[in-house]
Each structure stands twice: as C-alpha cells, then as structure tokens.
Amino acid sequence: MTRLSRAVLPTLRGVRIPAYDPAGITVGIVHLGVGAFHRAHQAVYTDAVLAADPTWGISGYTQRSAAVRDRLAPQDGLYTVLERGAGAGPPHVVGALREIRGPEEDGGPAARIADPRVRLVTLTVTEKGYRPDAPTVGRLVAGLDARRRADAGPVSVLSCDNLPANGATLRGLVADRCAALPDGERLLDWITTSVAFPSCVVDRIVPATTPADLAAAASALGVADEGAVVAEPFTQWVIEDAFAAGRPDWAATFTADVAPYEAAKLRLLNATHSLLAYTGALAGHDTIAAAMTDPALAETAYRFMTEDAVPTLTLPPGFDLGGYQDTILRRFADPALGHRTAQVAADGSLKLPIRLLGTARDRLAAGATPQWTALAVAAWMVYVATRQPLDDPIAGTLAAATAGYSTPASLVDPLLELLPPVPYPAWRDMLLAHTARLLHDR
Numbered sequence: 001m002t003r004l005s006r007a008v009l010p011t012l013r014g015v016r017i018p019a020y021d022p023a024g025i026t027v028g029i030v031h032l033g034v035g036a037f038h039r040a041h042q043a044v045y046t047d048a049v050l051a052a053d054p055t056w057g058i059s060g061y062t063q064r065s066a067a068v069r070d071r072l073a074p075q076d077g078l079y080t081v082l083e084r085g086a087g088a089g090p091p092h093v094v095g096a097l098r099e100i101r102g103p104e105e106d107g108g109p110a111a112r113i114a115d116p117r118v119r120l121v122t123l124t125v126t127e128k129g130y131r132p133d134a135p136t137v138g139r140l141v142a143g144l145d146a147r148r149r150a151d152a153g154p155v156s157v158l159s160c161d162n163l164p165a166n167g168a169t170l171r172g173l174v175a176d177r178c179a180a181l182p183d184g185e186r187l188l189d190w191i192t193t194s195v196a197f198p199s200c201v202v203d204r205i206v207p208a209t210t211p212a213d214l215a216a217a218a219s220a221l222g223v224a225d226e227g228a229v230v231a232e233p234f235t236q237w238v239i240e241d242a243f244a245a246g247r248p249d250w251a252a253t254f255t256a257d258v259a260p261y262e263a264a265k266l267r268l269l270n271a272t273h274s275l276l277a278y279t280g281a282l283a284g285h286d287t288i289a290a291a292m293t294d295p296a297l298a299e300t301a302y303r304f305m306t307e308d309a310v311p312t313l314t315l316p317p318g319f320d321l322g323g324y325q326d327t328i329l330r331r332f333a334d335p336a337l338g339h340r341t342a343q344v345a346a347d348g349s350l351k352l353p354i355r356l357l358g359t360a361r362d363r364l365a366a367g368a369t370p371q372w373t374a375l376a377v378a379a380w381m382v383y384v385a386t387r388q389p390l391d392d393p394i395a396g397t398l399a400a401a402t403a404g405y406s407t408p409a410s411l412v413d414p415l416l417e418l419l420p421p422v423p424y425p426a427w428r429d430m431l432l433a434h435t436a437r438l439l440h441d442r
C-alpha cells in the first residue's frame, strides 16, 4: 500500500489536510519526546497556526527509542489524528512535525536548540523524564549551553507533562544540573536572564496506538500511515503567558497563573483516572470505559472527586466545577477509546505522590477521613503485589518490597516506606482496612 507523504496529500478525500505547504515551514520549536500525546496535542495546536505563521514548525526528538522516527521519516513527518467517541471530527493529517530524530542523532537536540530561529523548547517526557537520573534534563542543559555559546538569544522551555508547577519544577532540575557542571555558574546566570519556564496544563486522552488503529487509519485514508494516533475529541491547554521570545498564537487559554487549573486537573482527572485504573484492573476490567460500566466503580470515582478532592481545591473564578466533573466522567465512560487500565496504571510510584498524596495530606490535616483516596492507594498496593512484572521505573524495588507478603501490614508497611510520607496514623489504618478487603475479595 502507498504510504502517506506530501505527494499523496492532494489525493486524500474526506480527510483534513494541512492548510499550508509543509515544505514551506521553518522550525521554531524543538520538542523532546515525540510520543502519541505530543502528536495529538501540542502538534495539533501548532498545526492550526502554521498557515498564518510558518515559522513555528517542530523539530522533534524521541527520548528513548527511535521507532517513532522510523515510522514518520518515510512519511515526510506527516501523520493522522483519528478522533474517537462522541463528537469525533474527520481524520486530520498534521504537518507540524517538520523534522524527527532519535535521541542522540546528529549529536542530539543541542545544535537545534542553539539555532536562533528556534524560540521555544517543549517537552512531553512523562513523570519518568523528570527523575534526577533521566537523560532529558542533561540534553536540555546541553542545548541551553550551546545556545548561550552561540549567542542565539532568549528562549522559552515549556514542560507539557502532568506535574505540579511543571515550569518551576523543570527550572529547578535545570539549575541543579548546572550546579554540577564546571562552567555551570555562567550558564545559570544566562538562563536566569534569558530563559523562561512557563507552566502549563495539558489535557487530552491519547491511548497507545494499536495495530488495529493503524489498520483503521489506512482504511480511512486509503494510504498506509505508520504514525497515526487515536485521541478523544476533547482537548484543552491552559498556559502561563510568560514567554521569553514570543510564542505561537495557539488556540489555548493563556493566563497569569495556571496553579488552580493544574490542581483541578491533577487531583480530579488524573487522580480519578489512577483510582479507576487500579480498582478497575483488580476487578478484571481491561479498559477505563469498562471500569466505568461497573456502577460501584463509577460511584467510587464520583465520590472520590466530590468528598476527597474537591474540598482541597481553590478554583479559578467562574470555574464550572460540576460541568468539569461531569465531563471527566463522561470522557472516561466513552467506550470508543479503548484506553487500557494497564496503561494508566503504569509508573504508579511516580504518579501517586502527584495525584493522590497531596489530597490525602490536605484532608487529614483538616481532620477529615479521605476514604476514597486511601482506597486508590490501597488498590495500587494490591495491584503492585499481584501484577508482576510491573511497568514502573522502580519495578524491581516494588517487587522485592512485596515479595512474600502475607498480611495487610506486610504489604502496606514496606510500600509506605517507598512513598513520600503522609504523616498521620489514620492514613495507615485506612490503608490496612482497604487492602484487607481488596485482598479478601480477590
């Protein structure tokens, strides 16, 4: 079958194609981590501005394997976003990704970051990418150093991952890395005056692409697309408008402070997602939508949000909380996406502290009993003990900690040691009660 490429664009029918000639676009953004999420989120927002401003093309670097490059390079970087679920639009071919390279190809992203035409570096490297031993920050710092030496001017670095204060967090990691370098002080001075780290909140559910999705793309397009991604119709991006060298005119929400949006998204959407992933998987559900068909789990999700998470939030003025919660539950329940519980359950050791433990601490400090939060963490504990091999950067440590558990305490206590502290005796008691019940029900 013919492959998607610039040459076949004019022959495609019933498909949205770029409103510009991809060959006429120059690179203004370097992106680290060209996974499905980037391709269905930031690249789509950028695609929409390129007809009016062709200077914001994306140069993408994969962070681990070069598989995405191998799939996109023969297609001139083009790929399709297939929307699934209520309100889905037609297949959409995106042309924003103008270059795609493996992590260390041509010396890695440093030379590109040092190009004066580049004014923005964006990242989607997941929670794992911000671990102190992860290569991402080193690559970014090398790029910023190359840019300073080249006198290429100010630049912004925009983290698009699900972390609290993602901009400030990344700035802190960059500063730590600079402090460990021989010439780091000069570099840090330059970064302080020339590099902005705005925060942002990203939202779109993008499951891992399956062979069946690629087959669906081929039949929709009439040509093969090895880079297609599947996404829900919903998409949202709230961005702190604090850039150092301009930015694309994305159809996003720009605001002075993203913190209230970020807490709502992490503590309502992502936390409930994790709750459903672990409780759903333990109940034998393969997908989040299947878990939502179980009335007890759907009610758990609703009560977790309402009773535990919402009281901890300070919402932006005029924020429609009821609508936000309903939309989340509706998105999770849409059976068209096939988002796997195992995918959301991955990397729990990094996700739980961000999504659930803040809510636990805030509620316990207020004298409340965050039962549903405890259920989510207990379900993770039972999942860790019973679903080997785990997909988690500390899988080995988790397996060793839970090997040979025989009682709730022998499961809960070693795992509590591996999480940031929630220093309230009631917390451990709740976890013991929930794990006892979950182990009994298995």
Ligand code: CS2
Residues within 6 Å of the ligand: 162, 202, 203, 204, 205, 206, 269, 270, 273, 274, 343, 344, 345, 351
């Ligand atoms: C999910 C997120 O995989 C996960 O952990 O909770 O990827 C979620 O789908 C997105 O944040 C939605 O915006």
